[in-house]
Amino acid sequence: MKINSNTATRQLGQFFLCTFLFSWILWLPGLLITYNVVAPAQPWIVISNILKWAGGTGPSVAAIILTKKQAGNTGIKELFGRVVKIKLGYWYLPALLLLPATIILAHVLNGLLFHAAFPESSLLTDFYWIPILFLIFWVMQFSEELGWRGYALDRLQQRWNAVSSSVLLGTIWAVWHIPMFYISGFGQYDNQLPYGQFFITIVLISVLITWLQNNTKGSLVPAFTIHAMINLTAEVLPLVEKNKNAQIDYMPWIISNILLLLIVVAVIVFWGYKKLVRN
Numbered sequence: 001m002k003i004n005s006n007t008a009t010r011q012l013g014q015f016f017l018c019t020f021l022f023s024w025i026l027w028l029p030g031l032l033i034t035y036n037v038v039a040p041a042q043p044w045i046v047i048s049n050i051l052k053w054a055g056g057t058g059p060s061v062a063a064i065i066l067t068k069k070q071a072g073n074t075g076i077k078e079l080f081g082r083v084v085k086i087k088l089g090y091w092y093l094p095a096l097l098l099l100p101a102t103i104i105l106a107h108v109l110n111g112l113l114f115h116a117a118f119p120e121s122s123l124l125t126d127f128y129w130i131p132i133l134f135l136i137f138w139v140m141q142f143s144e145e146l147g148w149r150g151y152a153l154d155r156l157q158q159r160w161n162a163v164s165s166s167v168l169l170g171t172i173w174a175v176w177h178i179p180m181f182y183i184s185g186f187g188q189y190d191n192q193l194p195y196g197q198f199f200i201t202i203v204l205i206s207v208l209i210t211w212l213q214n215n216t217k218g219s220l221v222p223a224f225t226i227h228a229m230i231n232l233t234a235e236v237l238p239l240v241e242k243n244k245n246a247q248i249d250y251m252p253w254i255i256s257n258i259l260l261l262l263i264v265v266a267v268i269v270f271w272g273y274k275k276l277v278r279n
Helices: 005-034 042-055 058-084 089-114 129-143 145-159 162-176 195-214 221-236 251-271
Strands: none
Touching: 005 042, 005 058, 005 145, 005 162, 058 129, 058 145, 089 195, 089 221, 089 251, 129 145, 129 221, 145 162, 145 195, 145 221, 162 195, 195 221, 195 251
């Protein structure tokens, strides 16, 4: 759907405002419980857990409501139609393999350079769970990617080039996650994930998703796939682990971000920063 830049800016403002208000308000009870502002009684914990999940749907809820208001049922049909736009050709290869290959290489380099042990995940033994988990994580992206990539990215690219749009969206995407680093029950808080590394990863991944989406005629399948791969690799090959001295080792994540940065630079150089598409 083509819209002018002024309309795109206005719609983006509405989208980001709705997304942040919806998610952060629903996550507020979890924050209050985590810091004992509200007594952690069982009913409150149950309600908080439900609201944590509901808050995570904020981007897609905002996108659906605004699309319905702005483009009616036709817009909704087009939005969801991009999820089943599955004719991607060879673009399935980077969508499926780029992230896990990067993470595996990061762990290998960490072992070679710093003599760290390769992670021993139970999922590497019970590997039949991996495709099942991937499918679950893929479906879970209906909570976010209809908004970030289905609604916001197109409008950002009405105003700015592909790389600038990706970096801006990645930054907003990372900022939206901030409460998860302060609320018990979210993986970011429970696993003491470093926000700085997370921020860098999210911005770099955002550029790669735009690259894949622009080369697959707006299909949301790459966004769903890469986002699911982020969650899956965190379970199978965690980037933050305790070493033999019981200290948290962040080096695999640092290495993976360096590798992702090199990939992003190569993509920009070869495909061009304006559209990330070869003419």
